[in-house]
Amino acid sequence: MMPAMHFLGSLRYGQAPAAGPALAATLLAALLSGCGTPRPVPPAPLPAVRHVETPTDAGLPASAARALAQRFPYMHAIGHGAGHLQVDDADDLAVVLAPIGQAHDAVIALLVTGANGDYRVAAVSKVVAPGCESCTTTADIAHHLLSVHVMNPVDPEFERVTYQFGYRDTDDALRLVVVTAAQPPGDDPIAHGYAISTNLVTGAKVDTLDPTQSDPTRRRQLRSTVPLRPAISFDAFAFTTKALGPELRRQPATAFEQAESLAASAAALVHARFAGMAVQAQSSGVLRSDGARDVAVVLAPPPGSDGETVLALLLAQSDGSLRLGATSGPLNRNCHDCEVQVQIAHKALVVQTTSSDSAGTHVVGYQFVATGRSGAPRLVGVRTVQASHDDSGDSHRYVNTANLVTGDKLDVIEDIVHGRRNRVERASKIAVRPPITLAGFVFDPAKLDAETRRDFTP
Numbered sequence: 001m002m003p004a005m006h007f008l009g010s011l012r013y014g015q016a017p018a019a020g021p022a023l024a025a026t027l028l029a030a031l032l033s034g035c036g037t038p039r040p041v042p043p044a045p046l047p048a049v050r051h052v053e054t055p056t057d058a059g060l061p062a063s064a065a066r067a068l069a070q071r072f073p074y075m076h077a078i079g080h081g082a083g084h085l086q087v088d089d090a091d092d093l094a095v096v097l098a099p100i101g102q103a104h105d106a107v108i109a110l111l112v113t114g115a116n117g118d119y120r121v122a123a124v125s126k127v128v129a130p131g132c133e134s135c136t137t138t139a140d141i142a143h144h145l146l147s148v149h150v151m152n153p154v155d156p157e158f159e160r161v162t163y164q165f166g167y168r169d170t171d172d173a174l175r176l177v178v179v180t181a182a183q184p185p186g187d188d189p190i191a192h193g194y195a196i197s198t199n200l201v202t203g204a205k206v207d208t209l210d211p212t213q214s215d216p217t218r219r220r221q222l223r224s225t226v227p228l229r230p231a232i233s234f235d236a237f238a239f240t241t242k243a244l245g246p247e248l249r250r251q252p253a254t255a256f257e258q259a260e261s262l263a264a265s266a267a268a269l270v271h272a273r274f275a276g277m278a279v280q281a282q283s284s285g286v287l288r289s290d291g292a293r294d295v296a297v298v299l300a301p302p303p304g305s306d307g308e309t310v311l312a313l314l315l316a317q318s319d320g321s322l323r324l325g326a327t328s329g330p331l332n333r334n335c336h337d338c339e340v341q342v343q344i345a346h347k348a349l350v351v352q353t354t355s356s357d358s359a360g361t362h363v364v365g366y367q368f369v370a371t372g373r374s375g376a377p378r379l380v381g382v383r384t385v386q387a388s389h390d391d392s393g394d395s396h397r398y399v400n401t402a403n404l405v406t407g408d409k410l411d412v413i414e415d416i417v418h419g420r421r422n423r424v425e426r427a428s429k430i431a432v433r434p435p436i437t438l439a440g441f442v443f444d445p446a447k448l449d450a451e452t453r454r455d456f457t458p
Contacts, residue, residue, distance in 0.1 A: 057095070064093055064111050064119040071121050072109070076100050083141030085174075086112075086167050093119060094139040094146050104419070105130055106137040108148055110174070110234070123174060128239045132419030146174065150239065154421045156387065156395050158183050158241055158248070165234045168201065174234040177201050181241060181248050185210070198247035203228050207251045220256040252339045252354075265322055266295050266314055273324055274312065276302050285344030288375040292316040296342045296349055298331065308333060311342060311351060313377065313438065326377060329442040349377055353443065360388030360396075364445050364452070368438050377438040380405050384445060384452045394418070402451035407432045411456035424458045 057077040060068070068077060075097040085092040093111040098104065108125040129135040129150055136151045146165040153159055158181040166177045182195040193210030203225040210219060226246040241248050262270065262279060270279065281298040288294060295314040301307025309332050313325035331353065332338040338353040352365040363385040368377035384400045399412040412425040430450045445452040 060093070060095065061119060063117075064095070067111060067119050067121055068095060068097065068109060072097055074100055075107075078103060078106070079138055081138075081140030081142075081147075085110075085141050085144060085146055092141055092146075094141055094148075096137050096139050104133050104135055108137075108139050108146075110146065123235050125235060126238055129419070134419045134421070145177070146234070148239070152419070154416045154419065155183075156397065156416070157389070161241060163237070163239065168231065173231070175200075176232040176234070176237055179244055179247055194250060196248055196250065198226060198244075200229065200232070200247065205247065207256075209256045222251055222255055262295070262297070266297070269314060269322055269324060270297055270299065270312065274299050276305075277307070278302070280309065281340055281342050283343045286347055287313075287344050287349055287377070288315070288347075288370040292318075294325070294344065295322065296344055296351075298340050298342050309340065311438070313349075315375075326437065326439040328438055329440045331443045333442065334444060334446075348380075349438075351443065360386060362386055364443075366443060371435070379436040379438070379441065382445070382448055382451045386454070398454055398456075400452055400454065402430060402448075404433055404436070404451065409451065411454075413456065413458060426456050426458075 055078070057079050060077055060080060065077070068075075077095050078098050080093055080095040082091055082093050084090065085094075090113050092113075095109045095111060096106050097109055098106045106128050108128065109121055110123040111119040112122045114120050125148070128137045128148065129152060132152060134152060134154050138149045138151075140147050140149075144166055148163045148165070150161045150163075151159065152161075160183075161179070161181045163176060164178040164180075165174045167173070168175050168177070178197065178199050178201075180195070180197040182193070184193045195208040195210065196205065197208075198205040205224045205226050207222045207224070208219065209221075237243070262282060267279075270277075277299040279297055280300040282295065284293045284295045286293060287296075292315075294316050297312050297314065298309065299312060300309045308330040311328040311331055313327070314322040315325040317323060328351075331340055331351070335353060335355050338355045341352045341354070343350050343352075347369060349368040350365055351368075352363060355362050363383075365381075365383040365385075366379060367381035367383075369380050370376065371378045381404060382400075382402050385397065387395065387397045389395045395416045397412075397414040399414070400409065401412075402409045407430050409428045409430050410425060411428070412423065414421065414423045416422075
């Protein structure tokens with residue numbers, strides 16, 4: 001079964017906290033008061049509110065600590081990095097500062113040494129990840145670069161982002177020169193890790209699609225260029241990925257597949273049966289039995305034609321050859337701009353379509369497994385995702401997962417507001433349909449209304 005195609009879910013209910021010592025003492029005092037005049041018992045004091053606080057960085061030089069205390073009396077250092085940033089014979093400091101009483105809403109202060117060896121504040125950044133309570137910020141200096149690392153474990157786009165600043169040639173201003181961002185595989189049915197690195201000085205951009213669990217040896221890259229933009233100074237940068245649209249724009253997975261070709265035997269079979277159609281995506285793996293690697297191929301019609309995009313299954317034979325298996329119906333009849341991905345892993349075939357519009361991103365994943373003596377792929381699961389983001393960085397996500405074999409359905413609402421994750425889920429039952437096979441199947445979620453309908457509002 002593919003990772004994250006969860007067909008069964010359970011709700012977790014909290015437990016009432018046990019009575020504390022203060023409450024027990026109060027009840028005991030009331031019982032021991034005897035027959036005397038009852039006296040009002042004061043309520044137990046409310047527990048003190050505890051704030052998660054990162055310890056103050058005690059490793060700063062004394063002169064640097066003094067300079068920061070004078071400039072930022074209401075903030076404390078929670079970390080720092082030291083090194084040679086502009087010249088080789090001077091030590092610079094990049095200090096992460098946060099308001100006293102909290103560890104988020106951090107800023108980066110750059111300190112340099114003066115003529116007498118004392119540190120002074122040379123530049124200060126804007127707030128890094130404002131309002132994000134789950135974010136952590138660190139900084140270091142190495143190879144004449146100041147690197148600011150931002151971790152946001154609940155960000156659906158990029159969990160780790162590093163912004164690197166340096167001095168360009170003879171320019172004495174600290175500028176953004178490189179940005180890198182990475183997102184590990186999430187709960188997407190076709191799970192890839194994704195990374196981007198863009199050089200803002202040269203415009204060179206590298207997109208990396210990490211291996212999947214089913215094929216850990218494949219790591220693919222795409223190289224491209226982005227237009228150069230005016231220099232972005234350290235103290236003016238907003239520390240948001242939205243400010244770097246072209247530099248951090250993700251490539252569709254199909255762009256990585258275009259550089260690959262089918263094996264000769266598979267290509268010959270496809271071209272003979274589907275003349276003129278182009279291979280849009282492909283995947284090979286064990287679907288029916290151990291030792292036999294079948295191939296799933298997404299075929300798109302020639303440009304300008306009225307044909308439909310379909311999926312063809314090529315079945316491995318004992319002599320090493322391939323034969324044509326099931327061919328689906330239209331993959332994207334109602335969504336011609338959809339990105340289509342396919343993957344065979346863990347004896348399951350997953351077909352996923354992705355589209356975007358003004359309402360957000362829409363993902364539909366279909367899971368098939370081989371059944372019966374014939375090994376005909378049967379639809380066993382469908383999963384839909386509706387995700388959106390707003391300009392403030394908040395995100396909203398609704399996920400439906402349905403098991404067509406058991407009738408179990410799980411609806412999940414997951415919102416991220418101000419860096420906090422809020423998750424609500426509900427398990428339900430739907431009617432079990434007669435078996436649906438891959439042959440001729442039309443990939444239209446509207447035909448699976450009960451399985452894909454958004455009907456949960458907490």
